[in-house]
Amino acid sequence: MSLSRRIKEARVTAGLNQKDLADRLGVTQSTIALWETGKTAPRRALMPKLAAALKVTSAFIEHGLHAASAPTQYAAPRRMGHVSQDREAMIVNPATENPVIAFQGVPGAFSHLSCRAAFPAMEPMSCASFEDAFAAVEEGRAGLAMIPIENSLGGRVADIHHLLPESNLFIVAEHFQPVHHYLLGPKGATLETVKEAHSHQQALAQCRNTLRELKIKPVAAADTAGAAMAVAELNDPTIAAVASSLAAETYGLEILRPRIEDRIGNVTRFVVMSRTRIEPDPRSGPCLTSFVFTVRSVPAALYKAMGGFATNGVNMIKLESYISVGDDSRARFYAEIEGHPAEKAVDRAMEELQFFTNNVKLLGVYPQAEFRQDD
Numbered sequence: 001m002s003l004s005r006r007i008k009e010a011r012v013t014a015g016l017n018q019k020d021l022a023d024r025l026g027v028t029q030s031t032i033a034l035w036e037t038g039k040t041a042p043r044r045a046l047m048p049k050l051a052a053a054l055k056v057t058s059a060f061i062e063h064g065l066h067a068a069s070a071p072t073q074y075a076a077p078r079r080m081g082h083v084s085q086d087r088e089a090m091i092v093n094p095a096t097e098n099p100v101i102a103f104q105g106v107p108g109a110f111s112h113l114s115c116r117a118a119f120p121a122m123e124p125m126s127c128a129s130f131e132d133a134f135a136a137v138e139e140g141r142a143g144l145a146m147i148p149i150e151n152s153l154g155g156r157v158a159d160i161h162h163l164l165p166e167s168n169l170f171i172v173a174e175h176f177q178p179v180h181h182y183l184l185g186p187k188g189a190t191l192e193t194v195k196e197a198h199s200h201q202q203a204l205a206q207c208r209n210t211l212r213e214l215k216i217k218p219v220a221a222a223d224t225a226g227a228a229m230a231v232a233e234l235n236d237p238t239i240a241a242v243a244s245s246l247a248a249e250t251y252g253l254e255i256l257r258p259r260i261e262d263r264i265g266n267v268t269r270f271v272v273m274s275r276t277r278i279e280p281d282p283r284s285g286p287c288l289t290s291f292v293f294t295v296r297s298v299p300a301a302l303y304k305a306m307g308g309f310a311t312n313g314v315n316m317i318k319l320e321s322y323i324s325v326g327d328d329s330r331a332r333f334y335a336e337i338e339g340h341p342a343e344k345a346v347d348r349a350m351e352e353l354q355f356f357t358n359n360v361k362l363l364g365v366y367p368q369a370e371f372r373q374d375d
Contacts, residue, residue, distance in 0.1 A: 002168075004038035006061060010054040011036075024053040039359050043351055044341040098143035100125050102136040108225035108247030114177040114270050115146045116246070130159060134167045137275050145169070145273040151179070152267045154202050161322045161334050164363055165292045171364025173272035174288070176371035181207050181242050181261045183214075184228055184253040189237040191256055198227040199242035207242055210260040216240070228253060267371075271364075279365040282340035286372075288317075289346065290336045290363040293353065301356045302333070308352025309337065312345040340365055 011021050011032075018032040025032075025046065034040040042050055051058040101122040103111035115124040125142050127133040136142040150156045164171075181203055185194055197204070197216045204211070204218040211218055221227035221241075228247035231239055240256060241247070248255050271290075280287055295301035309316050318336040339346040341362075354360055 004036050008036040010056050014054050040354050100142040102127050102133040102142040102145040104130045104133050106225045108250035113244050113246045118175040146270050148268050149271050150269050165361050169273040170277040171271045171290050172274045172278045173366050174369045175270045176369055177268050179266040180259050182245055182255050183240055183257040183260050184248045185240040185256045186235045193237040194240040195238040197240045197242050200224050203242050207260045209262045280367045282342045286368040287340040289365045292334050293357045293360040294332050295357050305353050305356040308349040312349040314345050314349045
């Protein structure tokens with residue numbers, strides 16, 4: 001059930017009309033109407049007062065949970081280079097206690113490698129598409145999903161910005177996965193026998209110089225791990241794949257040459273999605289807040305919408321525009337800021353944002369990855 005629907009149903013159950021609720025909260029009736037249509041959402045600081053007015057728990061308003069099923073409070077996790085065991089427990093337990101993590105691609109994909117690196121205790125679930133990975137979590141077949149959102153060389157991942165706001169999932173963590181490409185061949189293959197290397201077009205582009213030096217012809221395939229699987233099935237010493245070390249392990253291929261990427265520092269950023277909204281204690285360390293919004297059709301609306309972040313000293317680290325599916329007349333914006341909505345500066349900035357936008361949807365509040373701290 002959406003937040004807007006929970007507010008409306010709780011109001012009706014409490015026997016209140018919109019004006020009654022507005023008077024109790026000290027807001028306008030139109031504000032209540034905007035909440036109940038999902039065009040805006042209550043400020044986090046107002047949630048306890050809203051819950052009290054509706055005679056429900058804050059957990060129900062924010063997460064759809066009743067008191068008996070409210071999420072457990074966890075201690076702040078230790079900060080490590082990857083997702084720590086404490087952090088893994090913090091995320092997995094509320095996420096239906098399902099130790100399965102979904103990813104897009106076949107076994108051996110870099111998304112699979114990320115699942116194993118960040119959540120070694122969870123069982124990876126291969127999904128044919130990003131939509132299938134989202135659905136696996138929404139339907140309870142998986143507790144989490146590992147979704148790539150951008151690559152340091154290739155830019156943002158197509159389609160993800162459209163899927164994030166349309167899903168019922170929340171971002172609860174981020175993970176940075178170094179991308180190391182390996183030249184893989186069937187048993188018996190050598191650098192001298194290989195004539196072709198199959199892989200995703202982007203992976204081939206990142207290894208272009210090395211393949212040229214080896215006089216190996218690049219051949220585009222749908223994805224890296226799929227290419228490795230096909231090479232294993234062909235068992236032809238003249239055909240190799242460019243893929244991860246996990247793909248070599250998964251399909252029994254030989255590593256003919258490791259680390260064949262032309263440039264070091266290639267990293268893919270993943271976001272971890274959960275059906276349960278889980279927010280860290282703002283005192284536990286640096287946080288990020290991700291959200292999407294559309295601006296009103298008035299002059300300088302975007303400029304004014306961003307003004308609140310500047311005047312409140314909130315650092316915006318990402319702002320990307322994209323056209324909404326089915327509505328090519330209006331741009332949507334995906335944004336990431338440093339900070340937690342429980343912080344006064346962030347709360348004020350988000351409140352000012354609503355004056356110049358038609359719709360703001362919070363996608364998640366989550367700890368900054370150690371990778372950012374080490375930069």
